[in-house]
């Protein structure tokens with residue numbers, strides 16, 4: 264298969280009411296089409312809950328070649344065998360995380376609608392930067408609404424891959440793909456898709472391969 268210009272990055276729902284059921288949905292989703300990464304994002308969750316979630320979900324993803332990124336927690340990400348961590352502006356600074364985690368560990372950084380934040384994150388050692396929220400979402404309260412053009416400008420001027428997040432669905436994804444996003448990070452648009460997560464991943468796969 265030719266290298267797709269944009270790849271799918273799944274984000275878990277904010278809470279897993281039934282972890283075993285979610286594990287089943289995750290298997291089905293990952294078997295339905297190409298997925299580059301899975302972010303485990305549980306809010307709020309204590310350390311035991313996070314560890315149990317990583318222990319359950321990490322092998323499902325990694326066995327299928329999907330990188331596992333833990334949200335917010337570089338310490339637990341490293342201890343539990345994840346491939347990377349995603350850091351917000353109020354989390355551990357990227358440079359500090361890079362010093363602790365070393366070069367082989369993936370670090371992503373939230374940059375809202377700011378190329379300035381994104382350049383800072385890149386200089387501090389981030390492997391990808393995330394812009395959002397591009398569309399309204401009920402997964403998280405958001406106060407930034409970037410124009411998709413930020414993805415075009417970023418791609419034309421910078422080498423670090425961009426992730427577009429926030430309210431992304433099969434219906435609105437084309438504008439972000441056209442604008443030049445390297446990855447689309449999606450939660451509700453997959454887990455609450457009317458035809459189910461596998462159908463959503465298949466549909467994203469079609470969009471990204473055309």
Ligand SMILES: Cc1ncc(COP(=O)(O)OP(=O)(O)O)c(N)n1
Pocket residue numbers: 302304306334335349350351352354371372373393394395403426428448
């Ligand atoms: C890929 C990606 N982009 C942005 C975020 C948001 O991270 P953050 O600002 O730390 O907010 P919370 O996710 O912790 O609520 C993300 N998680 N992933």
Ligand SMILES: Cc1nc(C(=O)O)sc1CCOP(=O)(O)O
Pocket residue numbers: 274304373375394395396397399400401402403405428429430431448449450451452
């Ligand atoms: C976790 C998160 N961060 C965002 C940001 O803008 O930084 S938007 C968002 C929610 C992503 O979930 P959904 O695909 O359901 O909108």
